[in-house]
Amino acid sequence: MARMNINFKNRVAVIGAGLTLFRRRMYETTRELAWEAAKQALDNAGLTLRDIDAVVLGTAPDAFDGIHMQGEHMTDAAGGYMKPYTRVFVGGGTGVFAAIAGWWHVASGLFDRVLVVAEEKMSTVRPHPQYVFHHIFDPIMDKPLGVNLIWIFALEMARYMYKYNIKKEDIALVSVKNKRNALDHPAAQVAAKITVEDVLNSEVLVWPVQRLDISPVSDGAAAIVLTNEEYAKQYTDTPVWIEGVGWSLDTTYWTNRDLAFPKYLYYAGKMAYKMAGIDNPRKEIDVAEVYDPFDYKELHHMEGLQLARKGEAPILTREGVTERDGDLPINPSGGLLGVGNPIAAAGLMKVAEIFWQLRKEAGKRQVAKDPVTGLAQAWGDLMQIGTVVIMRV
Amino acid sequence: MKLPGTPYKDVDLKEGRIPYVEDKPDAKYRFSAGIAMSRFLEELKNGRIMGLKCLNCGRIYVPPRTFCSYCFKPTSEWVQVKDTGIVNTAVVSYIAADRGRMDKPLVVAVIELDGASPGMGILHKLGNVDPEDVKNGKIFGKRVRAVWRPEEERTGSITDILYFEPMEGD
Numbered sequence: 001m002a003r004m005n006i007n008f009k010n011r012v013a014v015i016g017a018g019l020t021l022f023r024r025r026m027y028e029t030t031r032e033l034a035w036e037a038a039k040q041a042l043d044n045a046g047l048t049l050r051d052i053d054a055v056v057l058g059t060a061p062d063a064f065d066g067i068h069m070q071g072e073h074m075t076d077a078a079g080g081y082m083k084p085y086t087r088v089f090v091g092g093g094t095g096v097f098a099a100i101a102g103w104w105h106v107a108s109g110l111f112d113r114v115l116v117v118a119e120e121k122m123s124t125v126r127p128h129p130q131y132v133f134h135h136i137f138d139p140i141m142d143k144p145l146g147v148n149l150i151w152i153f154a155l156e157m158a159r160y161m162y163k164y165n166i167k168k169e170d171i172a173l174v175s176v177k178n179k180r181n182a183l184d185h186p187a188a189q190v191a192a193k194i195t196v197e198d199v200l201n202s203e204v205l206v207w208p209v210q211r212l213d214i215s216p217v218s219d220g221a222a223a224i225v226l227t228n229e230e231y232a233k234q235y236t237d238t239p240v241w242i243e244g245v246g247w248s249l250d251t252t253y254w255t256n257r258d259l260a261f262p263k264y265l266y267y268a269g270k271m272a273y274k275m276a277g278i279d280n281p282r283k284e285i286d287v288a289e290v291y292d293p294f295d296y297k298e299l300h301h302m303e304g305l306q307l308a309r310k311g312e313a314p315i316l317t318r319e320g321v322t323e324r325d326g327d328l329p330i331n332p333s334g335g336l337l338g339v340g341n342p343i344a345a346a347g348l349m350k351v352a353e354i355f356w357q358l359r360k361e362a363g364k365r366q367v368a369k370d371p372v373t374g375l376a377q378a379w380g381d382l383m384q385i386g387t388v389v390i391m392r393v
Numbered sequence: 394m395k396l397p398g399t400p401y402k403d404v405d406l407k408e409g410r411i412p413y414v415e416d417k418p419d420a421k422y423r424f425s426a427g428i429a430m431s432r433f434l435e436e437l438k439n440g441r442i443m444g445l446k447c448l449n450c451g452r453i454y455v456p457p458r459t460f461c462s463y464c465f466k467p468t469s470e471w472v473q474v475k476d477t478g479i480v481n482t483a484v485v486s487y488i489a490a491d492r493g494r495m496d497k498p499l500v501v502a503v504i505e506l507d508g509a510s511p512g513m514g515i516l517h518k519l520g521n522v523d524p525e526d527v528k529n530g531k532i533f534g535k536r537v538r539a540v541w542r543p544e545e546e547r548t549g550s551i552t553d554i555l556y557f558e559p560m561e562g563d
Contacts, residue, residue, distance in 0.1 A: 021398035027411060028399060036397040066416060130492035139424045140434070141456050142516055144552050145501070148490040151516075155503055159482035162533045186394045207485040207528055220398070251462055255503045255514040256454075259482055363394075 009109035012102075013232035013239035014391065015225050016045025017352035022189045022220035022340030025123040030065050031077035034119040037221035037345070038079050041115065045225040046235055052225075053111040055080035057087045058098030058118035060343040060380070063132040066124050078117040091136075092293065092380025093247070094118065095222070095347015096387035099376070100245045102226045103389070112228050119221040120342035129217050136382055138252070150214075152254060152383055154206035157296040159259035161208065164311030166299075168208055172199035173317050174295035175212050175337050181324065182334020184364035187349070189340030190216050199295075215293045215335075220342035222349045240358045243373075244276030244390035252382050265304030265379065265386030272388040273306075278373070281306045282328070285390075286371035287357050289350035291379040292335040301377060302330060304386065325368035332357060332365050347378035351389060358393045429457040432471065434549040440541050444509050446470040455509040474508035476539035477560065481505050481514050483532050485524040498524055504537060504557055520556035536560045 018040020020026070020033050028036065034057070042048060057078045062070045071087025078085070088094060088101045095118045102116035122129045133149035160166065173196060182191035194212065202211035232239035248267035250257050257263070269281065278284045288307060292298040299313035307328060308316050316322055322330035333339055333353035336346050354374035356362040378387045405411045426434055429445055433456060436443045444453045445468035447461035453472050454461070461468050483502035489495050500522045503514040519532070520540060526532045537557040547553040 019396055021396045021400060023398060023400035025401050025403070026398050027401050033398065128492045131490060134490045140426060140430050141551055144550055145516060145518060146490050147516065148488060150488065151484065151486060151501055154484035155482045158484050162482065162530055186396050205488050253456065255516050256512060258512065259503070
């Protein structure tokens with residue numbers, strides 16, 4: 001791997017965050033949802049749109065909204081009217097990638113104050129968003145076989161289980177934990193008290209993936225406000241610094257990948273850790289929001305991020321290490337499995353959760369330990385990108 | 394903390410409580426198969442699976458591509474790989490691409506073909522496999538072979554292979 005250039009001009013702080021409810025169907029349009037989240041974040045930071053120099057928008061496949069070039073459609077709703085405005089898109093990785101893009105806007109010195117908005121409306125597509133996912137696959141090799149999105153996850157989960165001899169019971173614990181954590185989240189769509197048996201008895205979609213292994217289809221929006229150090233100190237006594245960012249993509253030929261270990265995330269994590277000066281992630285990360293659209297993915301991603309050794313994440317989960325009162329709390333928000341999965345918004349929700357956790361503003365969700373360093377991560381495109389931010393107080 | 398947003402239910406749509414408009418895009422696509430995949434598809438008609446080899450690092454790519462992801466040099470040598478291989482991972486699908494339930498469960502797998510570089514798997518269906526042998530892990534690592542469509546019925550598609558099935562004695 002080439003040596004990373006980690007020189008940048010400005011330190012970047014998160015100074016505010018906002019969310020809408022995450023729900024299966026929202027009456028508001030994509031534009032109305034984006035505005036609600038953006039307004040919340042600005043209010044939370046104590047800024048108005050006049051104070052914002054540039055805007056970054058994250059939203060995932062246009063096919064969900066049914067409006068091609070959704071970024072342009074959303075311009076003013078995200079606060080980008082007559083401002084330097086950029087849409088970024090890396091599938092499911094978009095929410096965290098939007099924060100990364102916001103970071104480089106400020107870190108480069110080009111802008112002082114940036115609004116980052118992520119929005120998704122999946123309920124528009126009928127009869128089910130699953131069908132849209134069919135069109136992300138290779139039209140020559142994969143689509144003629146009738147591929148659906150769950151296949152790829154199931155194939156990865158099965159390989160992971162086979163390689164490290166992991167039981168479904170242990171993977172189901174992630175779903176149980178996250179849905180329970182989400183009971184304390186004000187945006188949560190599918191918070192619930194469930195048991196491992198409930199997961200194992202839920203509808204089998206593509207074995208080994210069952211209904212309760214998966215996050216739901218959701219609508220929702222999230223936003224954060226980023227500034228340079230000078231403005232951060234002016235606006236708040238409790239800025240949360242973005243100290244490392246990283247991203248990396250594997251090949252689009254997913255059947256050529258190592259399905260048991262997410263290498264794309266290993267490289268993304270390495271980049272972010274190096275920038276943040278972290279040598280031992282397992283010891284130095286106090287709380288993490290890792291991408292959990294499926295329960296096994298939380299485990300997979302913990303290992304890719306070196307928060308657990310290969311095959312060790314299920315053991316840490318079983319031992320309670322990843323609970324809110326554990327030594328390494330993972331997804332204290334409730335994650336995608338509990339709060340919901342409006343794709344781009346879900347990733348930015350994770351950044352917002354680390355912001356609140358490090359500020360000790362997470363209320364009932366606050367982790368027991370005194371967190372100083374946190375990590376938020378997302379995953380996407382054709383299951384091939386890892387996007388990582390590391391934050392510190 | 395009360396967050397903004399107005400949820401509704403599907404029944405609210407059906408019973409006319411949510412104003413909406415409908416749209417049904419009718420886009421159709423024709424993908425040119427390109428330099429590497431055109432040859433790949435043509436050779437499927439002959440019952441052959443072809444890969445492309447990078448002469449710089451020696452990797453044999455299946456499905457073939459015209460350049461090496463690692464070396465970023467052209468992959469200039471065609472190599473026939475075998476229509477046999479090893480099951481890297483397998484699952485049992487009970488749902489179709491549109492999320493509807495299937496009449497009969499389907500076993501699908503990533504198969505690492507003999508003669509391609511390690512890890513160069515392809516997606517395909519498995520036939521003559523008991524779904525239980527997927528669930529108990531027995532099918533993993535097993536050797537399988539392609540079952541081809543009769544030659545006169547082949548069209549130059551990945552579906553010219555009907556499925557892969559376990560090899561006898563394995």
